[in-house]
Amino acid sequence: MPEVRRIRADEASAIRELRLGALLDPAADIAFLETRAQAAARDDDFWEDRAVSGATSERVAQFVAETDAGLVGTVTVLRPEPGAEDYFGRANPSGRAQMVAVYVADDHRGTGLLGELFAAGEAWAAGLGSAEFSLDTHVRNMRAQQAYRKLGYEPTGRTIHGPIGLEIEMLKRP
Template identity: 45%
Template sequence: MRYDVRRVRAEEWAALRELRLAALRDPVAHLAFLDTVAAAEARPAAFWQERARSSAAGTTVAQFVALAPTGGPDELAGELADELAGTVTVLVTSAGERDYVGETSPSPSAAMVGVYVPPEHRGGAAIGALLDAAQEWVRDLGLERVRLHVHEHNARAQAAYRRLGYVETGAQAHLGGAVHLELERDLTDEPAPPR
């Protein structure tokens, strides 16, 4: 299946909220996310609206979604409806600022967080399409590397990232009381390994 990937739109905040809740309900959510369903459900609409707005147009955060064609008509838009088949968010940290794991960045850096692909889209092209779009955005910023952290016991995610050209740096982050391995991708070596 071919996936189209694009940056999120501010007006789709409700759909993004639902995708996040689905991610947090996933059986492996405890290995992938530091958030909980209860905390996410308690956040007001204004939180989700601002999150979508900043992810749609920001220069220090960008969220991307993979769209899987459903083949059905979308009555509101008058075009083919697409199912949200995954998401990834990129956080950019300036030199001297603290990043999302609390470390001071010696130079501008980018990290991928909130990676989620629903079970029915795992094992295919969705994850690669998402990461390709996010990596292209990072390249366009002039950055040469992107990193992410994956729970030490999340073997499936580790394997997917390695297949897509990510390598362990040897660094670890302690997030949510668990060890997360740091993986990094050199964006100067075009393109990613074949999938």
């Protein structure tokens, strides 16, 4: 089983390659808010800033799954200030963390790795005071919805019109 851990500040190149790989997934157009071309066009400073913040911030943390061959999965956890607007313009409720940028390489799906990534991210956020966790997924991304339900996330009934279409909000209260 891959090792699940928080990224290190010096892993900009590795997280760039993981993101570019994720954006090749057949469901990428209903799973991510950017295209592969957009991600590929980002400069080194962008990836370095992302690695440093994902490794050291108390507002964002990126968790990865690593094998001898490299990174094979990721989830990023956002802990915005209460009331701050998120990527869809919603005010963040106090005590809520958001799970975003979720990806597990095809050959590692169905192994429990997604659960390990989420457990690591949820434990980190809970340790800083988050009492519930949310995520958004495209209404047509049934594979993701099923996986998130297995992890305890349930639809809230709230939908959001985002840049890639209609998304549903899912929530977990441990």
